[in-house]
Amino acid sequence: MESVNTSAGQPSSPDAALRVDKTRVANMDHADAQLAAEFGYKPVLKREFGYFSTFSFAVSISGLFATVMTTMIYPLEAGGSSAVVWCWLISGIGCMCLACSVAELVSALPTAGGLYFTISRLAPQEWVSSICWLDGWLNILGQICGVASSEYGAAxxxxxAVSMARDFDYEITTGTTVGVMAALTITTGLINSLPTSWIEKITKFYVIFHVLILVSCSIALLVKTENKHDATYVFTHVESTSGWHPLGFSFLFGFLSVSWCMTDYDASSHLAEEIKSPELMAPWAISSAMLFTYLAGFLFNIVLCFCMGDPSAILSSPTQQPVAQLFYNSLGKVGGIFYTVSALLIIKFVTWTALQALARTVFACARDRMLPFSNAWTKISPLTGTPLNAVWISTFFCIAINLIALGSYTAISAVFTLCSIALDWSYCIPVLCKLLFGKFKPGPWHMGRLSPFVNAWACLWTLFVSIIFVLPTARPVTAENMNYACVFLVFVLLFALVYWYISGKKFYRGPVSEAVVDDSLSESNSQVKADKMGTRV
Structure with a gap:
């Protein structure tokens, strides 16, 4: 059997009598048959994920307990207790609209390429290659920043936890943090080098552990904290240390916390070729997991605000983790260490699943010849059935981007910001294509008449918060507190633009499809017919 690659959306020619081998398709399960016949990809990944493990995977991407712990500093500095609570509630609505918009697209076009692939079916053919190129690079950048920022938070x-164990007689330096981050990222790469079946088993355990930690910590804090704030303080107290005026504008920087926690919606879609019935399971997992994150996160933030004591005291903690200090103050040394280590385990689950999604994205984009040395990143290990090269090139860049902390500790916050901006815009681009070009055919999971309104609000909200996120979070602005997110974003987009003119414009035609050629066609005839179609064999 031979395989022919054709650009997606390209009309078939009568001369090109290529057909999918019916016997082979009949022997596939429904999802693999759809992948081969409708989307044109040869199934090479094993479908190991069921409903529960897919839902658990989607929940793990947010890592609620740990990611709130990592990012609570942003709303707390921007506007105090009220910013922590209300920024989550307000921004979460926009995030839910974007999550549901993503779920709708994934249901219609479930492939490992995720939303990057959907553009080939939503945009006019003459624009497909350029739009896919931009979207693919934004998505990869966002996912690298997502894994990198999570690993830095884990470090x-x-x-x-070490500082608390030594009664704070331990100085945490940036160099130490970067070194620990690199070691933790390598362990994430090793976990992702295991067969998919092992990752699926680990993922099943995650959601149970996460919910137990979240509930038990909330109860423990409410019971053990002696001097809790009252409701008036929690919901109305405004206090900013950002230097921005008016104070209401400073309040807006608190949106970063929920935007970073509730993102990477399409991670489940990148596992579409490893999920059973992905047109149903993937969108269901995305929407239900984000709803869980939104509601549980809102309640958990309220608990933290009731129990946090003096915000300036936890913000100046020697642990450099305000919520870890909160745990220590309310629950003592043992309780503080236990829940901080629990948060570490949870955020490691986040990095394991996020790196898995990133590696599948690299695999899919390389399969479409979008990346340098693409052939290297599409190789599937015969031992694990996974794209090991894609896993380790992803691991390398996740470590590399965090090395900027050695030059400027403040600059590391740009990695958190880039994650939200790049990922959310990589989702909004196909959503805009859906709204503008009218080529979308809904899958089994869709929002019906509400769809265009939800899609439009998702894009408008993303534009609004993106403007906020590229602004410096403190004033007066200096080289030390500058928001470098815009600098990094421009650098990556310039690289993508240069590489487009060097290579992409000549050879890249958007997501490719692979059709199985009947054995009766000789190699020479296949080559002639492929040439007539303007394809690559």
């Missing part, structure tokens, strides 16, 4: 948690 901070581990060192915070």
């Amino acid at each position: 901070q948690m581990l060192l915070a």
Whole structure:
């Protein structure tokens, strides 16, 4: 059997009598048959994920307990207790609209390429290659920043636990944090080098552990904290240390916390070729997991605000983790260490699943010849059935981007910001294509008449918060507190633009499809017919 790659959306020619081998399709399960016949990809990944493990995977991407712990500093500095609570509630609505918009697209076009692939079916053919190129690079950048920022947060948690264990007689330096981050990222790469079946088993355990920790910590804090704030303080107190005026504008920087926690919606879609019935399971997992994160996160933030004591005291903690200090103050040394280590385990689940999604994205984009040395990143290990090269090139860049902390600790916050901006815009681009070009055919999971309104609000909200996120979070602005997110974003987009003119414009035609050629066609005839179609064999 031979395989022919054709650009997606390209009309078939009568001369090209290529057909999918019916016997082979009949022997596939429904999802693999759809992948081969409708989307044109040869199934090479094993479908190991069921409903529960897919839902658990989607929940793990947010890592609610740990990611709130990592990012609570942003709303707390921006506007105090009220910013922590209301920024989550307000921004979460926009995030839910974007999550549901993503779920709708994934249901219609479930492939490992995720939303990057959907553009080939939503945009006019003459624009497909350029739009897919931009979207693919934004998505990869966002996912790298997502894993990198989570690993950096994990390193901070581990060192915070060490500091508490030594009664704060331990100085946490940036160099130490970067070193621990690199070691933790390598362990994430090793976990992702296991067969998919092992990752699926680990994922099943995650959601149970996460919910137990979240509930038990909330109860423990409410019971053990002696001097809790009252409701008036929690919901109305405004206090900013950002230097921005008016104070209401400073309040807006608190949106970063929920935007970073409730993102990477399409991670489940990148596992579409490893999920059973992905047109149903993937969108269901995305929407239900984000709803859980939104509601549980709102309640958990309220609990933290009731129990946090003096916000300036936890913000100046020697652990460099305000919530870890909150745990220590309310629950004592043992309780503080236990829940900080629990948060570390949870955020490691986040990095395991996020790196898995990133590696599948690299695999899919390389399969479409979008990346340098694409052939290397599409190789599937015969031992694990996974794209090991894609896993380790992803691991390398997740470590590399965090090395900027060695030059400027403040600059590391740009990695958190880039994650939200790049990922959310990589989702909004196909959503805009859906709204503008009218080529969308809904899958089994869709929002009906509400769809265009939800889609439009998702894009408008993303534009609004993106403007906020590229602004410096403190004034007066200096080289030390500058928001470098815009600098990094421009650098990556310039690289993508240069590489487009060097290579992409000549060879890249958007997501490709692979059809199985009947054995009766000789190699020479296949080559002639492929040439007539303007394809690559």
